[in-house]
Amino acid sequence: MTLAPLLAAPPAVQIHVAAVLPAAILSIVLLTARKGTGAHKLFGRVWVGLMTIAALSSFFIHEIGGLYGFSAIHLLSVLTLAGLWAAIAKARAGDVAGHRRVMLQLNVGALGIAGGFTLLPGRRMAAVLFSGGHIWLVLAGLAMLTLAAALLLRRRLV
Template sequence: MNLQPLLDAPLAVQVHVAAVLPASVLGAYILLNRKGTPVHRLLGKIWMALMVITSLSSFFIHEINLFYGFSPIHLLSVFVLVGVWRSISAARAHNMRAHKATVIGMYFGGIVIAGLFTLIPGRIMNTVVFSGGPSWILLLTLIAIAGTLLLQQRLASRRI
């Protein structure tokens, strides 16, 4: 891995990656753990904010210019913004089935599928992930996971 292409990238790309990396780890953590707890609600709010930042920042990224600076990938950003609104509305209405379906769709559509598109040859993340150098992204991911676990432990100890 080589972070230099990311460090040389436009600010919008850097903001986008800085929001989506913790969102990917945090989202997986939330999806795999107990729902409805105060910790779930807090981490969910943080995840939603990260997803909004990720989506909004994508509108300033125009590497693939198919239609006035935008590409079909930008449709995923619209999907995520609508999904944030729908999932919050569903949770407030106590419609957990709709909330769950929307969040899972946002995670897999907005992070997993969109993330796979970033690995296409010629894209910045392809160069970051598949070129030589230290594995900084792996290190940052491990730090994010450890931070999330510490936050959960701290919040859980306050509840007792």
């Protein structure tokens, strides 16, 4: 693992990663901890702020190409912003089931799927994580985290 590709990245990429990483960690806390508490609401607000920064900063990242520098991944950012708005609205309206559903969708789509794309060969985060020949160790760790998250979500949904 080396941070060199990230340190050499444009500021928008650095801001994006600086928002996504703590949001991913907070996701684990929020999905596993007791709901409706003061801590849940505080961490939820922080998570929404971080995800908003992540989504907005992505519009300044144009390395993949596409139409006028925008790619399909930017559509995910639009969906993320809409999902954040919907999750807040549902929470304020007392629609706990709807809030839970939207938040799970955001975690799977905005963090899980989008995060998975960053690990493809040739992408910056793949270079950060997979340099130095430790790719199998990193992949094993990611597989274990994915399995743990799937089991936690399954337990919560059943």
